[in-house]
Amino acid sequence: MKISTIDVTAERPYQVVVGTGALDYLPQYLADVKRIAVIHPPVLREAAARIGEGCDAEVLLLEVPTAERAKTGEILQRCWDTLADAGFTRSDAVVGLGGGSTTDLAGFVAATWLRGVRYVSVPTTMLGMVDAAVGGKTGINLQAGKNLVGAFYEPYTVLCDLAFLVDLPREELSSGMAEVVKAGFIADPAILTIIEDDPEQALDPSGEVICTLVKRAIAVKAAVVGADLRERTSVGRDLGREILNYGHTLGHAIERHENFTWRHGEAVSVGMTFVAELSRRLGRLDVDTADRHPRLLRAVGLPTTYPAEAWPALREAMNLDKKTRASALRFVILDGLAKASMLESPDEAELEAAFKALS
Numbered sequence: 001m002k003i004s005t006i007d008v009t010a011e012r013p014y015q016v017v018v019g020t021g022a023l024d025y026l027p028q029y030l031a032d033v034k035r036i037a038v039i040h041p042p043v044l045r046e047a048a049a050r051i052g053e054g055c056d057a058e059v060l061l062l063e064v065p066t067a068e069r070a071k072t073g074e075i076l077q078r079c080w081d082t083l084a085d086a087g088f089t090r091s092d093a094v095v096g097l098g099g100g101s102t103t104d105l106a107g108f109v110a111a112t113w114l115r116g117v118r119y120v121s122v123p124t125t126m127l128g129m130v131d132a133a134v135g136g137k138t139g140i141n142l143q144a145g146k147n148l149v150g151a152f153y154e155p156y157t158v159l160c161d162l163a164f165l166v167d168l169p170r171e172e173l174s175s176g177m178a179e180v181v182k183a184g185f186i187a188d189p190a191i192l193t194i195i196e197d198d199p200e201q202a203l204d205p206s207g208e209v210i211c212t213l214v215k216r217a218i219a220v221k222a223a224v225v226g227a228d229l230r231e232r233t234s235v236g237r238d239l240g241r242e243i244l245n246y247g248h249t250l251g252h253a254i255e256r257h258e259n260f261t262w263r264h265g266e267a268v269s270v271g272m273t274f275v276a277e278l279s280r281r282l283g284r285l286d287v288d289t290a291d292r293h294p295r296l297l298r299a300v301g302l303p304t305t306y307p308a309e310a311w312p313a314l315r316e317a318m319n320l321d322k323k324t325r326a327s328a329l330r331f332v333i334l335d336g337l338a339k340a341s342m343l344e345s346p347d348e349a350e351l352e353a354a355f356k357a358l359s
């Protein structure tokens with residue numbers, strides 16, 4: 001399969017390499033480093049052991065827990081201690097090998113160790129490839145909420161080897177599809193048509209369609225973060241990076257409410273369905289586009305409903321959303337396909353009614 005590259009031109013330009021075999025390019029990005037710390041989850045132990053092949057460097061394997069259990073202060077501290085024991089210096093590099101949870105943590109380790117060492121991201125999930133590994137948001141969760149501690153720290157390169165998708169459980173492919181669908185609604189509606197044409201094909205990990213979807217979603221993300229790496233507050237119709245938070249205000253609150261046991265894409269799927277319904281109720285979005293959300297998301301195996309009783313807890317959790325300014329909630333909404341805008345301090349009754357429509 002052909003290897004493609006997508007340029008990300010933010011503060012320090014880098015390339016995202018996409019295709020089966022992309023991992024073979026790793027040695028060229030690490031040719032001059034002395035040691036490599038590979039941060040990975042248990043399921044990728046064998047792949048991690050092969051990371052140093054072709055590199056003239058000592059490899060330190062740093063296994064971290066599965067999924068969100070890696071994104072904690074305790075695990076972060078353990079990573080720092082391991083690098084300290086190994087005497088890691090600025091001529092060494094960190095590789096994050098895994099899904100978004102692992103690369104969020106690994107990127108933050110690289111950002112903070114000696115105030116910044118080289119970081120190479122090797123996403124191994126659909127969600128990691130299309131979203132988490134690109135754009136330089138790194139960090140961990142607190143019990144109080146999602147991604148509350150972190151840094152903007154750009155990778156040296158991102159290698160998306162599609163071979164990793166073949167063994168990925170179907171629910172994880174679906175979860176990643178939530179961010180692909182997000183990219184479709186906010187910026188590239190062709191993505192939506194491609195999925196609707198044949199949702200099963202879209203989820204085939206060795207097919208051509210998934211490759212097209214991965215590249216299109218990365219292109220959306222690269223363009224957004226290239227223009228606004230550090231997520232300034234939106235100005236008028238120019239939402240900058242905040243646009244990528246479509247569906248995340250409620251989505252992150254659900255993740256916290258579920259004690260970080262839900263997959264990120266599943267929570268974002270409910271969050272997008274909610275905000276589409278809110279946009280429709282406010283007369284901002286047409287019924288067809290609003291209804292297209294749950295239809296499409298369900299077609300790729302994602303949830304779009306949530307119990308009504310959870311509203312008070314979710315409403316409170318949303319206060320800590322990073323888009324909140326003073327006590328005003330702010331939601332990325334749609335005025336139409338690929339026409340996002342920022343809704344500030346929406347009417348509480350409308351919010352609750354939109355949420356209750358999901359139950």
Ligand SMILES: NC(=O)c1ccc[n+]([C@@H]2O[C@H](COP(=O)([O-])OP(=O)(O)OC[C@H]3O[C@@H](n4cnc5c(N)ncnc54)[C@H](O)[C@@H]3O)[C@@H](O)[C@H]2O)c1
Nearest residue numbers: 041067099100101124125127128131132137164167168264
């Ligand atoms: N930094 C960003 O811009 C950004 C963007 C989107 C999401 N995120 C974050 O990403 C995280 C979600 O990432 P995710 O969906 O990749 O989840 P994840 O990292 O938890 O991985 C999902 C599961 O797949 C397993 N896994 C990983 N690669 C595998 C493979 N090739 N084969 C089999 N199993 C594999 C993992 O061990 C885990 O159990 C969330 O914490 C979310 O907040 C960050």
Ligand SMILES: O=C(O)C(=O)C[C@@H](O)[C@H](O)[C@H](O)COP(=O)(O)O
Nearest residue numbers: 131135137146147241244245248322
């Ligand atoms: O890259 C971004 O910016 C995003 O908002 C992408 C989201 O998909 C992602 O989940 C991100 O981690 C959310 O960031 P947060 O700043 O709301 O925690």
Ligand SMILES: [Zn+2]
Nearest residue numbers: 179248264268
């Ligand atoms: Zn997300």
